[in-house]
Amino acid sequence: MFQGLSAxxxxxLDETGVNEQEFIPLIERLVSACVDSIGVLGSTGNYAYLTRAQRERVLQLAVQAAGDTPVMTSISALRTLDVLHLAEDAQRAGARAVLLAPVSYQPLTDEEVFHLYEQVTANLSVPLCVYxxxxxxHFRFSDELHGRIAQLPNVGAIKIPGVPAGAEAAGSRIGKLxxxxxxxxxxxxxxxxTAAAGLKAGCEVWFSVLGSLFPGICLQLTRLAQAGREAEAEQYSLLLEPLWALFRQYGSLRVASAIAQQLGFVSGPALLLPLxxxxxAVNEQLAAALREITALEGLQD
Structure with a gap:
């Protein structure tokens, strides 16, 4: 489950609900590209803006469309009780793993976060990925807290943010954890x-936003990095740098939404107000950045 490229x-969606007719082809496209797994209802999947019923329906559609490709889904919510309900829904719908971030309005302590994962993992029959x-x-895990949580039953992976710049610093970060x-x-x-750097430093999987839009390029980057062909992997990363720059400036969700719209995958922005x-002007900048990338992915006529 936790290896290679997870897209x-x-x-x-829009203010009226989820567009199921546009969602299913997104999943089918990833299956055809042979990604290693699919992560629905992550931050890019707008889980925080959807009801429990909507999240269950989206997951059901994803599992059905994905076939043999394993699907992971977020179960993050403000209240532990809601997280437990979402975990039940996920397992019933056929998710092969669940993804949990410590979401809260009030700032959480380390002990509160540990207790959240302790309660949830005790009620799971599938692996959990710590997000x-x-x-x-706005919660920052210490490595020590990661170590405690990773000892709990059913914890299968940790989804970490980007690694520091430089091979030595990235290797040190992953080695310490x-x-x-x-x-x-x-x-x-x-x-x-920092996907190429993280994979080179020893990460087993790339949980990727861009992998859902350009699975061919991102699979190639993943395979090269994991085969030890770092220089070639870095060339792909450099090709994608114009998109990375926009991610850093505007956030990956807004940019991913705009890419999907420009490529015709969705008919409108997959954003809910107030987003x-x-x-x-930025869309024009994005269009220029996409020209070479879409050609390499084989998306141009």
Whole structure:
């Protein structure tokens, strides 16, 4: 489950609800590209803006469309009780793993976060991936807390943010965390701009936003990095740098939504108010950045 490229697609939606007719082809496209797994209802999948019933329906559609490709889904929510309900829904719908971030309105302590994972993992029959995403949750895991949580039953992976720049610093970061985590728990990089560095440093999986839009390129980058062909992997990363720059400036969700719209995968911005799409000027900048990338992915006529 936790290896290679895990692609995290958008959930096409607007204020009236989820566009199921646009969502299913997004999943089928990833299956055809042979990604290693699919992560629905992540941050890019807008899970935080959907009801429990909507999340269950999206997961059901994803599992059905994915066939043999394993699907992971977020069960993150403000209240532990809601997380437990979402975990039940996920397992019933056929998710092969669940993804949990410590979401809260009130700032959480380390002990509160540990207790959350302790309660949830005790009620699971599928692996759990710990989602370390301080940009959205505003909670910062210590490596020591990761080590404690990783000892709990059913913890299968940790989804970490980007690694520091430079091979030595990235290797040190992953090495320090690996020393505190059981060998059976995978480490996965989720900061797309540092994916090549994270894989080179020892991460087993790339949890990727861009992998849901350009699975061919991202699979190639993943395979090269994991085969030790770092220079070639870095060339792909450099090709994608114009997109990484936009990710850093405007956030991956807004940029991914704009890419999907420009490529015709969705008919409108997959964003709910108060989130706003990119401006026309930034969309022009994005279009210029996409030309070479879409040609390499084989998306141009």
């Amino acid at each position: 995290f697609p958008l959930t096409p 370390d995403n301080p940009n959205t949750t 690996r020393a505190l985590v059981p060998s059976g728990v995978a480490l996965g990089i989720s900061g797309d701009p 706003l799409p990119l401006s026309s």
